[in-house]
Amino acid sequence: MSFGEGATETQALSLDGRRKGIVTALRAKGGREYPLPREPRRWLLGSASSCDVVIDDPYVSGTHCVVERRDGGALVVRDRRSRNGTLIDGNPVEAAELPVGARLSVGRTTLVAVAALGEPDASALAAIRGHDPVLRATVEQARKTAQADCNVLIVGETGTGKDLLARVIHEASRRSSAAFVAVNCGGIPRELIGSELFGHEKGAFTGAHAERDGYFVQACGGTLFLDEIGELPLELQPHLLRVLESRKVRRVGGSGERSVDVRIVAATNRLEHLGTEASKLRLDLYHRLATVVLALPPLRERMTDLAELVDGMLAELEPEHGRKVVSEAAWRALAANRWPGNVRELRHAVVRAVALGGDVLEPQHFFPEQRVAWPRVLEDAPSNEPLVPYERVLRGAMERAIATHGTIRAAASHLGMPKSTFAERALRWGLSPRDRPRLPVSKPKKP
Numbered sequence: 001m002s003f004g005e006g007a008t009e010t011q012a013l014s015l016d017g018r019r020k021g022i023v024t025a026l027r028a029k030g031g032r033e034y035p036l037p038r039e040p041r042r043w044l045l046g047s048a049s050s051c052d053v054v055i056d057d058p059y060v061s062g063t064h065c066v067v068e069r070r071d072g073g074a075l076v077v078r079d080r081r082s083r084n085g086t087l088i089d090g091n092p093v094e095a096a097e098l099p100v101g102a103r104l105s106v107g108r109t110t111l112v113a114v115a116a117l118g119e120p121d122a123s124a125l126a127a128i129r130g131h132d133p134v135l136r137a138t139v140e141q142a143r144k145t146a147q148a149d150c151n152v153l154i155v156g157e158t159g160t161g162k163d164l165l166a167r168v169i170h171e172a173s174r175r176s177s178a179a180f181v182a183v184n185c186g187g188i189p190r191e192l193i194g195s196e197l198f199g200h201e202k203g204a205f206t207g208a209h210a211e212r213d214g215y216f217v218q219a220c221g222g223t224l225f226l227d228e229i230g231e232l233p234l235e236l237q238p239h240l241l242r243v244l245e246s247r248k249v250r251r252v253g254g255s256g257e258r259s260v261d262v263r264i265v266a267a268t269n270r271l272e273h274l275g276t277e278a279s280k281l282r283l284d285l286y287h288r289l290a291t292v293v294l295a296l297p298p299l300r301e302r303m304t305d306l307a308e309l310v311d312g313m314l315a316e317l318e319p320e321h322g323r324k325v326v327s328e329a330a331w332r333a334l335a336a337n338r339w340p341g342n343v344r345e346l347r348h349a350v351v352r353a354v355a356l357g358g359d360v361l362e363p364q365h366f367f368p369e370q371r372v373a374w375p376r377v378l379e380d381a382p383s384n385e386p387l388v389p390y391e392r393v394l395r396g397a398m399e400r401a402i403a404t405h406g407t408i409r410a411a412a413s414h415l416g417m418p419k420s421t422f423a424e425r426a427l428r429w430g431l432s433p434r435d436r437p438r439l440p441v442s443k444p445k446k447p
Contacts (some may be wrong), residue, residue: 021115023036023114026104027111028111034053046061051063057106060109064079065077131308134302142169145294151265151290152291153292155296156298160299166265175221175223179222183215201253203253225266228267229266230281234280241284247261321354324361325360337367398429408422
């Protein structure tokens with residue numbers, strides 16, 4: 001059931017499910033549209049005249065990126081080692097899906113992915129799944145806060161859906177018909193933060209060949225989402241504070257100021273010491289942003305939503321990959337995982353399983369780095385251990401590998417795990433090669 005007026009349930013926190021529909025064109029700020037036919041095809045985008053989509057921008061590489069349409073209709077953007085990178089909704093990408101409503105940034109040009117008339121975008125509210133009471137309460141608070149037009153700070157671990165909640169606030173506000181501009185503060189080079197946020201005059205610095213509006217001006221009348229605000233360098237935070245207080249911006253290299261009417265929604269996963277002098281976010285900036293604070297729960301605290309989330313993700317992938325069934329052993333493995341990357345990590349695991357598995361998805365399809373005989377070992381695992389079943393299996397396998405092979409590298413190679421993942425878990429569980437005797441490895445006798 002989707003959230004409407006008076007509704008009490010939410011849908012899944014799915015990164016790609018928030019905007020459904022088929023992208024049929026890329027629209028530039030000036031209104032020009034670059035059509036992308038529906039049939040599967042591949043388009044080169046860049047400043048070279050030989051490209052299918054030619055962008056007149058000195059910051060765009062000759063062949064900047066490639067746009068590909070899958071059989072199911074989805075668009076995938078792949079960077080072609082461009083000079084300035086390719087961004088989707090402010091996040092640098094090498095290869096990622098471009099959903100309806102997303103902003104594709106190349107050089108200094110931003111293109112919006114639009115659908116054909118008669119194909120309404122799915123709302124952010126309809127893209128949230130789950131019945132967890134804490135999640136429901138947070139979404140309801142977001143909808144109420146949207147009416148007040150005050151600044152909002154969203155806190156939560158990475159992958160919990162902070163960007164999606166920010167869109168919920170925008171779509172429920174009086175600013176919904178204006179722009180929603182998302183900025184990843186951690187993805188902007190330090191020397192360009194001022195230019196990106198506030199704009200610059202021509203010749204303000206090396207490479208400033210033309211004047212440019214910053215994100216504050218681009219979002220004027222709408223909502224500016226400052227994602228990962230805690231990654232903003234401390235010495236640059238006072239400049240942002242001044243704009244929030246005066247609601248005026250001055251371009252880099254400029255002398256005059258320009259008034260901006262924007263609603264600020266910020267987000268951070270830096271929760272340690274937040275709201276104190278010891279925080280990475282200045283205390284005065286925190287108080288300016290945190291008129292309302294919304295906290296999203298991590299996935300491990302709402303595991304009752306796991307089945308609904310996985311089923312929803314599989315349903316999104318079904319048109320392209322067919323129907324998939326999750327085995328009982330795989331459900332146990334999914335439920336036992338701690339999901340430090342939250343819903344984003346879960347979605348990656350589901351996509352990976354669909355890519356690697358057949359009609360029935362097993363634990364090794366979701367967790368290919370763990371080469372363990374899941375069903376048999378899970379049944380034999382001692383029930384008095386404090387670890388969850390999946391961790392019990394993994395710890396036992398790691399102990400045996402360390403005892404047999406002697407080093408982290410050799411043990412990780414034996415299990416087919418990345419060395420860094422093996423080392424991190426070994427440190428957490430107190431498994432060290434120097435603390436355990438190495439078991440002799442029998443060698444074949446010579447004839």
